[in-house]
Amino acid sequence: MSILINKDTRLLVQGITGRDGGFHASKMKAYGTRVVAGTSPGKAGEIVQDIPVFNTVRDAVSETGANTSVIFVPAPFAKDAMMEAADAGIGLIVCITEGVPTLDVVEAYRFIKSKGAKLIGPNCPGLISPGKSMVGIMPTMIFREGGTGVISRSGTLTYEVVYNLTEQGMGQSTAVGVGGDPVVGLYYRELLEMFENDPDTDSIALIGEIGGDAEERAAEYIRDHVTKPVAVFIAGQQAPPGKQMGHAGAIISSGSGTAAEKIAAFEAVGVPVAKEPGQIPSLLKGRR
């Protein structure tokens, strides 16, 4: 098993006629993801990479049974795309788009929740259940099937950690990039719960960074609810306060959200924190 996506995932690509949408649709398909439809208003009837295009998400869902959507539309239209997917009955919405206004995400998130759907992102690389399905823009060749669940706020840093895991013979059950914005959908707490309940996940790598206090909350959750071994890396120990480090959410504000606080929170509950990303596999191996 895996979490969130698997062989049964039927994927819809919103914004498939755009450059990024088309490119990544072909990559996902090549990996084996069942990409069943695309949308682009006014372009129904077109075919992109052998994938039928529809005007609306509702049409795409009723014609193809799509249950998951990945969004590549430009930032000003991302809120609408997320809401359209939720309204049409899509259960998992993955928004790759970077630069979406925060209040748009706030509004879309509430709506998605009210429809009983789940959101990942925005500003994220998506997720992969190796050997089964990839939804997003992840470099599939570094992943292997296995038992480590990966949760991360970052893109290339996740790949760095996954690369190390794979090299050490530790495959992944599912790897999720939750996104680098201050407000995004699924986060550590929900994903930790899913990995804890997934019989095929035997260990969890959590990659955090400066900004907010989600890592501190994750540490509390692990203490109370997670029995599987967890290892952590936190990026941004050298980040100066008040400066945004690439990700909109990676900022130390009013002295809180520092890497030191987050590291201390995990150490306080007995979760080992890697000094460098390459240490994650050995920290997990020792405890599986």
Add this chain to the structure above:
Amino acid sequence: MKIHEYQAKEIFASYGLPVDKSIICRSVEDAIKAYNQLDSQKVIVKAQVHTGGRGKAGGVKLADGEVELRKHAAAILGMEIKGFTVDRILVGQAVNIEKEYYVSYVIDRNSKSTLLMLSREGGMDIEEVARTAPEKIHKFVIDPAVGVPDYLAREAAFKLFDDIGQVRQAAPIFRKLYRLFVENDASLAEINPLVLTKEGSIMAIDAKMTFDDNALFRHLKIAGLKELTEEEKKEQNARDKGFSYVHLGGDIGCMVNGAGLAMATMDMIKLYGGNPANFLDIGGSSNPTKVIEAMKLLLNDKDVKVVLINIFGGITRCDDVASGLLEAFRQISTDVPIVIRLTGTNEKEGRAMLQGSHFHVAETMGDATRMAVELTKQYQD
């Protein structure tokens, strides 16, 4: 994005929020002119800078009469506050304060919502109140589909005021402030303090707003208020080229693809005993033009003695990255030693292409960092 108090007060006033009467001044003469217009014996003079702690730094003074105003205005104009030079002061009618309160709307990451925060402990550093007496801060999570209806504004107002007349004055303020927050894509709208005057009216005598950079495309008027420091100008320049750059002051320049990996790289440099010069995320791809631009940015920093390039080749394969780097460095001439760490898809091919060049090629992040730190030491000898 930050704006000044006087700019925030103009936005407040346009939404019908009660603010104290004040005039923005750029010189002592302006201040005297403002004094005559304000028609008030006592006035408050406040430095307009993009940082907190103005009061403690001596940037806020009460002036009783024209002579005192002249003295304070002259002292505050040109003053340095946390690295910002004061070039504008706000001169406002002094208000007879009965009591001070705190009100703000902020984005809350955990509830993924806008949060209304209120406290009877106004006029103080709210983070200090949050640390020492969190029970004195009241929070309301706002449903974006509903906003702030009357009942909610009233409920919030009762947290601050016991008198129904005061509640009826405060509730519309909370509703208007929310409308202003949402309609302008703010990330913070703060009144500290909101005051009850001795005469019984409620008004904002300070105003602080920050805006969501991601939403500035639809608020061109607000975007026009952007004022950048020299440091921020460099960062903005980098952003215009598709980079994220933050200067850190060390001697190892870093060029990395991805923000998380870039942060991890600077952390590793410190861990191995070196000092990162900067944070630089060149984004997903690493085509030659981007590498050339990024190198220019790094070499502009005269403290940089070594450059560490850390690239994870994902969708862009390492052999493509390597040929891009080789092409870029045919166009750049520099004596600064360059350490390249390339990993990911087709890494062996990529690294092989770089062998025999003048680059120091590393396999792991640890090796690359160690090399870079050692090279800075050689340079010192």
